[in-house]
Amino acid sequence: MSMVSKLLFLIISLSVYSSSYAEPDYQPLGKPAAELSESPQWNLSISTDGQGLPVGQGIASQGAKIFAIQCAGCHGPAGIGASAEPLMGEVGSLASEYPEKTVNSYWPYASTLFDYIRRAMPIDAPFSLTADEVYALCAYILNSDGIISADFELNEQTLPQVTMPNRDGFTAIYPDNHSLLRTHE
Amino acid sequence: MASKPRNERRQFLQQAGLGAALTGIASTFSTPIWAKTVPQELADALPESMRQSGAEFSNYGQPSVHEQQVIRWISANSAASGNGVSWTPLHDLQGTITPNGLHYERHHNGVPAIDPAQHQLLIDGLVNQPLSFDIKSLLRYPMQSRTCFIECGGNSNSGWRTNPIQTQAGYAHGLVSNAEWTGIPVKLLLQEAGIKPEAKWVLAEGADGASLNISIPLEKLMDDALLALYQNGERLRPENGYPLRLVLPGWEGILNVKWLRQLRLTDQPLMSRDETAQYTELQTDGKARQFTFLMEAKSLITSPSLGMMLPDNPATYQITGLAWSGRGKITRVEISADGGETWLDAELQGPVLAKAFTRFNLPWHWQGKYAILQSRATDETGYVQPTRETLLDNRGKHGFFHYNAIVSWEITEEGDINHVYGF
Numbered sequence: 001m002s003m004v005s006k007l008l009f010l011i012i013s014l015s016v017y018s019s020s021y022a023e024p025d026y027q028p029l030g031k032p033a034a035e036l037s038e039s040p041q042w043n044l045s046i047s048t049d050g051q052g053l054p055v056g057q058g059i060a061s062q063g064a065k066i067f068a069i070q071c072a073g074c075h076g077p078a079g080i081g082a083s084a085e086p087l088m089g090e091v092g093s094l095a096s097e098y099p100e101k102t103v104n105s106y107w108p109y110a111s112t113l114f115d116y117i118r119r120a121m122p123i124d125a126p127f128s129l130t131a132d133e134v135y136a137l138c139a140y141i142l143n144s145d146g147i148i149s150a151d152f153e154l155n156e157q158t159l160p161q162v163t164m165p166n167r168d169g170f171t172a173i174y175p176d177n178h179s180l181l182r183t184h185e
Numbered sequence: 186m187a188s189k190p191r192n193e194r195r196q197f198l199q200q201a202g203l204g205a206a207l208t209g210i211a212s213t214f215s216t217p218i219w220a221k222t223v224p225q226e227l228a229d230a231l232p233e234s235m236r237q238s239g240a241e242f243s244n245y246g247q248p249s250v251h252e253q254q255v256i257r258w259i260s261a262n263s264a265a266s267g268n269g270v271s272w273t274p275l276h277d278l279q280g281t282i283t284p285n286g287l288h289y290e291r292h293h294n295g296v297p298a299i300d301p302a303q304h305q306l307l308i309d310g311l312v313n314q315p316l317s318f319d320i321k322s323l324l325r326y327p328m329q330s331r332t333c334f335i336e337c338g339g340n341s342n343s344g345w346r347t348n349p350i351q352t353q354a355g356y357a358h359g360l361v362s363n364a365e366w367t368g369i370p371v372k373l374l375l376q377e378a379g380i381k382p383e384a385k386w387v388l389a390e391g392a393d394g395a396s397l398n399i400s401i402p403l404e405k406l407m408d409d410a411l412l413a414l415y416q417n418g419e420r421l422r423p424e425n426g427y428p429l430r431l432v433l434p435g436w437e438g439i440l441n442v443k444w445l446r447q448l449r450l451t452d453q454p455l456m457s458r459d460e461t462a463q464y465t466e467l468q469t470d471g472k473a474r475q476f477t478f479l480m481e482a483k484s485l486i487t488s489p490s491l492g493m494m495l496p497d498n499p500a501t502y503q504i505t506g507l508a509w510s511g512r513g514k515i516t517r518v519e520i521s522a523d524g525g526e527t528w529l530d531a532e533l534q535g536p537v538l539a540k541a542f543t544r545f546n547l548p549w550h551w552q553g554k555y556a557i558l559q560s561r562a563t564d565e566t567g568y569v570q571p572t573r574e575t576l577l578d579n580r581g582k583h584g585f586f587h588y589n590a591i592v593s594w595e596i597t598e599e600g601d602i603n604h605v606y607g608f
Binding site: 024025026027028029030031032034036037042044045046047048073074083084085094095096099101103106107108109111112115116119120123124126170171172173174175 | 262263264265267268293294307308309310314315316317318322323325326327370373374377378388390394395396398402404447449451455456457458461462465467469470471472473474475476477478583
């Protein structure tokens with residue numbers, strides 16, 4: 001290395017060091033992914049107004065058959081009282097001495113039910129159910145407590161219109177982060 | 186006791202054939218450097234480990250075989266073994282850093298096997314340019330380290346039960362662990378994608394068998410959140426999110442999404458299962474607290490604690506434990522031996538870090554009388570850890586999550602230790 005290039009090297013090195021104190025100095029390496037972002041495998045979440053719901057439909061009687069095969073083993077034939085979370089019944093119990101948080105008594109949005117069943121159930125084979133099967137299961141669960149009628153067809157249009165019994169049962173703590181509880185000596 | 190080695194040495198010197206005249210010199214040069222042969226008595230008196238070669242090197246070290254009882258305690262669904270928790274044995278550990286093999290686990294459908302060469306992170310939604318990142322690229326970003334606790338929102342939930350659970354400290358309160366996480370400030374990658382002004386929330390999704398999805402305020406990700414690749418200096422353990430996880434210092438464990446595959450910026454929360462059906466706290470009036478992200482100040486005496494016993498009395502015992510707060514630094518931990526009547530400040534072991542475990546210590550002169558040991562933490566915001574009574578008065582008894590009340594250990598006159606509810 002010549003004297004001049006050594007000197008140049010030193011100057012460049014120093015300029016790198018001096019800039020690194022102010023802002024992190026790095027090379028952006030993200031790849032443009034607009035197309036990826038549109039593809040189904042990156043759009044699994046369903047919003048409360050139904051964005052992301054796939055085309056399909058189902059009614060409670062169809063769901064009952066699927067439930068018996070796919071769900072009852074863990075959730076129990078009545079959707080409550082087995083090894084998995086309770087799904088049905090107990091609507092109106094939340095303020096009682098023995099509240100039970102089922103899908104129908106507690107969950108504020110029907111969109112959540114579709115979102116969750118599709119991504120996580122059955123637990124040993126997520127994403128194995130068709131869209132029609134998931135709509136049918138949702139219909140079966142919701143109908144069991146009369147949230148929708150037996151012949152109500154759940155589809156990508158009607159599901160977000162379902163009003164859950166506990167729709168207004170939640171109080172957002174964030175962003176205030178107010179603890180109800182402040183104790184001082 | 187101290188005289189025994191001296192006697193042994195005197196015996197040794199005599200047996201080594203050194204005359205009585207030399208013992209005077211030997212006491213000046215205390216090492217028996219003139220011994221020509223090693224007598225069998227010496228060899229026999231030494232531990233076996235000093236008389237043979239030890240084990241070979243190991244590529245990855247393991248704890249001593251004598252510490253095999255120091256384990257995470259697993260509590261999983263019998264019908265779905267990947268759905269459950271494992272608890273950090275806080276009662277067996279010291280210091281503040283949780284060893285990687287003992288960091289608590291909460292999985293919603295098991296530990297996924299992810300090939301880092303195949304894994305992608307997508308940042309999309311309300312951004313100027315959706316971007317994808319592979320792990321190789323992420324490893325080239327500037328990294329920061331942050332020591333902090335991660336605590337499951339459901340930690341200590343047995344405290345809501347009517348009767349105090351008789352379980353060791355870590356196995357009732359050990360859904361919390363403390364590690365040094367190293368990774369990329371999430372802010373850097375969000376800025377690279379370009380945040381649109383209407384973005385308020387970020388939907389994070391994991392690549393596990395539950396495709397766990399949950400909404401996080403953008404504000405937190407722009408503050409101190411890390412996209413962690415390393416845990417206590419080594420790459421993340423599979424059960425802690427390998428190859429990539431979120432770390433949100435001080436916030437509920439569920440938000441620290443493991444096996445992270447996507448961050449989607451949105452204008453409102455999704456209302457996913459884990460932000461509605463779970464991790465919300467039902468109150469007495471039937472309403473539920475939602476988006477209770479902060480983990481409030483808490484402390485726990487890890488020793489003496491249930492499962493141990495005090496072998497003699499009167500005697501001095503070292504009370505030690507852990508305190509932490511999602512709001513910042515722990516400023517004070519007080520100890521009571523009389524069920525909360527009187528309190529004494531414990532020593533806080535430094536450095537005290539914000540949103541991290543703080544070890545506290547206090548020697549205790551036990552007189553052999555019935556006692557109730559408690560610890561009470563205060564953080565830098567002035568928040569004081571509540572009694573169980575205060576917590577239940579405020580939150581009812583069906584909240585399930587965010588139980589942070591004072592823990593009481595009853596010491597009987599025999600030195601046995603039980604879990605009791607406070608007085």
